[in-house]
Amino acid sequence: MPQIQLTLNGSPATVDYEPHHRLLDTLRYGLALTGTKEGCGEGECGACTVLIDGRPANSCLVPTYQARGCDVRTVESIPAETLRPLLESGATQCGACTPGVVVTSAWVRSNPELIETHTLRQLMAGNLCRCTGYDGIIDGVQQGLDMDAESRGAKP
Numbered sequence: 001m002p003q004i005q006l007t008l009n010g011s012p013a014t015v016d017y018e019p020h021h022r023l024l025d026t027l028r029y030g031l032a033l034t035g036t037k038e039g040c041g042e043g044e045c046g047a048c049t050v051l052i053d054g055r056p057a058n059s060c061l062v063p064t065y066q067a068r069g070c071d072v073r074t075v076e077s078i079p080a081e082t083l084r085p086l087l088e089s090g091a092t093q094c095g096a097c098t099p100g101v102v103v104t105s106a107w108v109r110s111n112p113e114l115i116e117t118h119t120l121r122q123l124m125a126g127n128l129c130r131c132t133g134y135d136g137i138i139d140g141v142q143q144g145l146d147m148d149a150e151s152r153g154a155k156p
């Protein structure tokens with residue numbers, strides 16, 4: 001079985017993978033990181049979002065070998081604090097989209113300068129949700145940004 005080396009959730013890792021497996025498959029079935037979900041399998045829904053080198057990526061579209069040498073973070077490595085405002089704002093109903101939303105929210109909160117040039121709806125547009133109508137998701141990410149600004153001593 002081929003192997004790749006990468007940084008996975010902050011630690012160096014050597015990972016065996018089936019040659020035909022997408023990164024999504026390797027995470028879920030090879031590594032039991034089942035927080036990353038499969039929705040459409042076609043790069044449309046964002047349920048499978050992970051961070052690759054700090055940017056959101058649809059792991060259903062990434063052949064495993066393309067992650068060699070990359071810094072991959074899955075929802076398992078995102079602090080629970082990222083989920084809290086999303087829960088409080090009603091951003092979760094069935095939960096199918098939630099792991100991907102959490103990952104993208106963590107990306108936005110790590111890069112708050114993005115909101116100078118993009119709306120939150122644009123930044124979260126890669127994560128489809130059938131349930132919430134998106135208002136709760138946007139409110140939750142905004143609440144997270146406000147909490148971060150407060151903790152930095154900046155006015156939200």
Ligand code: FES
Binds near residue numbers: 060
């Ligand atoms: S499962 Fe990857 S984008 Fe839908």
Ligand code: FES
Binds near residue numbers: 129
């Ligand atoms: S909460 Fe059901 S798809 Fe988003």
